[in-house]
Amino acid sequence: MDHLTALENKSIFIIREAYFRFRNIAMLWSVGKDSTTLLWLVRKAFFGVVPFPVIHIDTTYKFPEMYRFRDEYAKKWGLNLIVGRNEGQVEAGMGPGKGTKLDCCNELKTNALKQIIEKNGFKALLLGIRRDEHGIRAKERVFSPRDENFKWDYENQPAELWDQYKSTAAEDNHFRVHPILHMTELDIWKYMKKENIPLTELYVSKNGKRYRSIGCAPCCSPIDSTASNVDEIIAELESTHTSERAGRxxxxxxxxxxxxxxxxxxx
Amino acid sequence: MDLSKKVFVLGIDGAPQTLLSEYAEQGVMPNLKNILSGGYSLIQMDASIPDVSSTSWASFMTGVNPGEHGIYGFMELLPNTYRLAFPNYASIKAPALWDIIGGTSGARASTLADKFKGRVPNTLRSIVINMPETFPAPALNGVLTSGFVCPDLRKGTYPESAYEYLRSINYIMDIEASNASDKPDAFFDEALIALQKRAEAFMHFMDNERWDLFIGVVTETDRLHHFFFDAARDKTHKYHERFVFFYTKMDDIIGRVFERFMASTNGRGLFMTMSDHGFAPIRKEVYLNRLFVEKGLLTLDPVREYFEQVGAGSKAFVMDPGRIYLNYEGRYPGGAVPARDRGAVLSEIKSILIDLKDSDGNAVIKRVYDGTELYSGNESGRSPDLVAVGNDGFDIKGNIKKPQAFGTSHFRGMHTRHDAHCVMPSGTAPLGRLHIENLASIILERFI
Incomplete structure (x- = not known):
């Protein structure tokens, strides 16, 4: 089995495990390359149908290209899309210009998600995070418990040896499940190329710049790059030394x- | 190898020509005095406008005006917003000395680079230590470690092996300036240690690397001046002795690098010391944004931060040190000045500034420059509309939160434009008054 197929198999196994054990689950889709890849894998795991809701946390500050992409593929792939917005804060004018950036993220992302979990009672959420993104994420588990305040107690986590995943937790906990934790940024691009996964045009070079990581428009900066297609992005990544989130x-x-x-x- | 084609520049941030001259005479700096009596001149030099380190060092390293290199201060506003941004090395649009002689200019061009194109080699190696405004470190032909502001030594150093070395000697990127008022002794101690580390790094790279151009910068002088410049000449000042002692150590380093460099080039290399601006004692800090509020040119929304406070309808605002920007329609979200009103608003501001007096009746502003007369080049479109330069003693500030137009604080020294210095072999300087933008040409001439 080649490397990408092995990675895919592992991800699909985790996705099916999560659905089997928790049933009432959802996945987070930021419309970025990682969670779009996750969504692709979920579709493969269930033969083209996504059997649970797909949540998009809408801070209202995303790039217009992201909203267009979201709506196009939600329709094409028949998704049960839940758009989560912290309406109270959006109306109160919360944004990167008001309060600190931390306040903004907290209100428009974290609290928006809390509201959705509370309303729907999800037991687990699938997320497209990867170990190589950031130092702290290397400590993540595939099945990662969170308490009611979303707190991740990284010093007290279940062991995950031999693909045995712990899925029981206290009543008010939910689980974060990370089916692509084991993939690297380069794996993602190679897999996207292999599977021909669609992506927003923000990732490819326009006027000598492209986004390597996307989120809210005011807090993302593009990198200098001439990579205008997936092949060129892969070539660029294979020769780069700066980190993916450097723009952020x-x-x-x-x-x-x-x-x-x-x-x-x-x- | 032609030993005359080697250049050593010792940058001494904020060291004024007048003070160095006095210290050399008084015996505080015997090595400097010795150098000066051996065929070198201590020349008073003009810094960039504004006379802030980021701009002045960028002018030194590129040899062109801010209209070409694009650095007008330590902060800028992001295009079409009032949000702060901090320009760094990536924002410098002109090639630096090490790019021109090292073949790493890439797509960057400048009038200076054009002038020397084909006349100097492009294979020369440079060592650049603690140069302000060079973060993140570029991949140059040589070694570079960034100076102020350098948030991360690893990212601020090229190549990796140089970073490993600096870490191994516990190199100090920048001393903790916030200690100056409540822990002055710790502040002086750390300044001395940092100075020793810089010297250690200079010697290490002088001896262990191959190089043609060496630029080593000491920034602790500037820190000391900000907080203790009143101690420089006042023998009764509690910290006078410590201040002077620091300069004797600085003088040791001048003597050591000079001797080492002369020994290695048989006395034929070009040796220079220079500063990016001078210093003078502060009498008053002057907060022009507050003055603009009082004069009805500016409204502020206090619930917001920094320049996002600029209210709709404002005509102008000021960023450090005396950069005045008109709040143009179409350029800023709350822009209120149509382009056709430019002349009228500028003359209104100029007359307010020229008439400005402190409570004792002293004139505050020495001169108000028009951006269009100061700057030329591709980056001049982003320049301040006016730059106000204060008389010595009046430190012009862009702080937007002060409740009065005049005040004092724990700062004791202010930058001056006219009293930067350069020590170089007598007869090397061009005729007329020396300007910091001239030094790059003088250095490059050596490599022809």
Whole structure:
């Protein structure tokens, strides 16, 4: 079995396990490349039909290309799409210009999702996160319990040896299930190429720039790139040393810079 | 190998020509005095406008004006917004000295690079230590570690082996300036340690790398000046001795690198020290945004942050240090000045600034420059509309939160434009007053 097929088999196994054990589940679809790949795998796992809702958390700040893509494929693939929006905060004008970026993410993403889980009583959510995205994600489990406050207790997690996944938890917990945790950014692109998975045009180069990671428009910056198709993206990734989220990692450096400038009397 | 085709530049951030001259005379800096009596001149030099380190160092490293290199300060607003952004090395549009002689200019061009195209080799190696405004470190032909602001030493250093070395000596990227007021002794201690680490790194790379151009920068001088410039000449000041002691250590380093460089080039290399601006004691800080509010040019929405406070209908606002931007229609979300009103609004602001006096009747502003007279090049479209330069003692600030137009704080020194310095062999400087943009040409001439 080749590498990509092995990865696919493992993902499909996890997806079927999750559906079998929890039944009342949903998946999160950000419309980015990872969760679109996850959605593709879910469709494969259930022979073209997605047997549970697909949640899109809409901060109202996503790129227009993302909304177009979402609506097109939700229809084409017959998805039971739930659009989650923290209406109260959206109406109150929450956004990256109001409060800190952390407040904005908290209200428009985290709390929007909490509201949906509460309303629908989902026992588990499928997410398209990957271990190689960020240091802390390397510690993630495939079946990862969360408490009612969404807290992830990474120092107290079940072992997952020999593909044995723990799926019982306290009453008010839910599980995050990560079917593509074992894939790398490059695996995703190679798999997308192999399967010809559709993706939003934000990922390919336009005027010398492309997005390597997408989220809300105000908080994402494109990278310099001339990669105009999946083959060129793969070639670029094979030769790059900067991290995928570098375009989204400005906040930490900016905070340091601000503190430094302030200490010298600027700003 | 032609030993005359080697250049060593020691950058001393914020070191004023007047103070160095006094310290050399008074015996605080015997090595400097020795160098000066051996055929070198200590020349007073003009810094960039505005006289802020990011702009001035960018002018030094590219040899062109901000209208070409694109750095007008430590912060900018993102296009079509009032949101802050922090320009870094990637924002510099002109090739730096090390790009021009190292063949790494890529698509970047400048009037200076054009002037030397084909006249200097493009295979020369540079070592650049602690150069402000070079984060993240570019892949140059040589070694570079970024100076202020450098949030991450690894990302700020090229190549990886240089990072490993710096980490191994516990190199200090930048000292903790916030210690200056509540833990002054710790602040001085750390400044001395950081200075020693810089010197250690200079010596290491001088000896262990092959290079043609070496630029080593000390930034601790600037930090000391910000908080203790009043101690520089006042013998009764509690920290006068510590301040002077720091300069004796600085002088040691000048002497050591000079001797080492001269020994390795049989006295034929080009040696220079320079600073990106001078310093003067502060009498008052001047908050122009507050003045603009009082004069009805600016309204602020206090629930917002930084420049997002700029209210609809505002005519102008100020960013550090004295960069004045008109709130143009079509350029900013709350833009209120149509392009046809430019002349009228600019003259209104100029007359307000020129008339500005402190409570003792002293004139605050030395000169108000028009952006169009200062800058030329592809990046001049983003330039400030006006730049206000204060008289010595009046530190012009872009702070947007101050309740009064004048104030004082724990800062004791302010940048000056006219009192930067350069030490170079007598007869090397062009005729007329030396400007920081001239140095790159002088350096490149050596490599012809």
């Amino acid at each position: 990692a400005q906040d930490k450096e900016d905070a340091y810079t601000m503190q430094k400038l302030r200490s010298l009397g600027y700003m």
